Amino acid sequence: MLAYLAHMLPTSLIAATVFLLITYFQLGLQTGAAHIFSFWGVMVLLHIWGELLGVLMVRIFCLFSYSISYFMLVLFYYYVLNFMSKLFFVLAWSLFRYEFGKQHGIARDLDLGDARQRIFAERRIDAAVL
Amino acid sequence: MPPFFSTLSYVSVAKYSSELVVVNEFEGLVFNCRESDQVCRYPTGNFYLELIYPGADERHVLNWAMTAVMVAFVFIGAAIALRFKLKLLN
Numbered sequence: 146m147l148a149y150l151a152h153m154l155p156t157s158l159i160a161a162t163v164f165l166l167i168t169y170f171q172l173g174l175q176t177g178a179a180h181i182f183s184f185w186g187v188m189v190l191l192h193i194w195g196e197l198l199g200v201l202m203v204r205i206f207c208l209f210s211y212s213i214s215y216f217m218l219v220l221f222y223y224y225v226l227n228f229m230s231k232l233f234f235v236l237a238w239s240l241f242r243y244e245f246g247k248q249h250g251i252a253r254d255l256d257l258g259d260a261r262q263r264i265f266a267e268r269r270i271d272a273a274v275l
Numbered sequence: 276m277p278p279f280f281s282t283l284s285y286v287s288v289a290k291y292s293s294e295l296v297v298v299n300e301f302e303g304l305v306f307n308c309r310e311s312d313q314v315c316r317y318p319t320g321n322f323y324l325e326l327i328y329p330g331a332d333e334r335h336v337l338n339w340a341m342t343a344v345m346v347a348f349v350f351i352g353a354a355i356a357l358r359f360k361l362k363l364l365n
Contacts, residue, residue: 146350146353146354146357146358149357150350174300175299175300175304180299180300183295183299184296184299187292187295187296187299187342190292190342190343190346191288191292191342193346194288194342194345194346194349197346197349197350197352197353198349198353200353200356200357201349201352201353201356204353204356204357205356240276240277243277244276
């Protein structure tokens with residue numbers, strides 16, 4: 146693991162530097178050595194984090210295709226998404242119901258429900274008087 | 276979203292690193308708004324920081340430490356995964 150880290154560190158430093166050179170001045174962020182160095186440090190840490198997470202995922206799920214070609218990776222994602230699309234749909238629908246069903250329920254109870262009950266109560270009183 | 280998912284963000288590396296980047300960009304900025312046209316919505320960078328990440332400019336050390344801790348956790352996990360081979364799929 147330390148050997149892997151020693152091989153990976155210079156690459157991630159160079160990658161973070163290239164990313165900084167491409168994006169930082171195009172976006173027009175704050176100039177100054179402290180700001181640029183801080184941004185570079187965050188980018189290096191995130192790059193190492195992603196690299197190690199990739200190693201962990203490859204090792205857990207035994208994705209040999211991940212390490213040899215992107216084409217096999219795309220095929221694998223297609224295969225997985227065919228399985229998972231129904232689950233994603235159910236999750237999204239339940240979240241939608243959670244978000245908007247709550248407001249709808251509150252509005253119905255406050256406005257329509259009370260008005261209807263009041264109307265029915267008045268009619269009942271009228272019927273009793275009559 | 277249910278409030279359960281918002282508590283999950285304390286485990287995420289993106290919360291701390293994005294706070295670092297945004298504080299690095301916005302702290303100490305002064306925006307020169309035109310007085311005649313409209314109300315100045317964000318007069319300074321610190322005002323904007325207080326809106327989106329309240330108290331983030333006092334959490335430099337915590338954010339750097341939490342980002343490093345996340346990297347350390349993933350490092351330990353990768354070391355364990357390289358030592359012992361798990362077979363969940365195939």
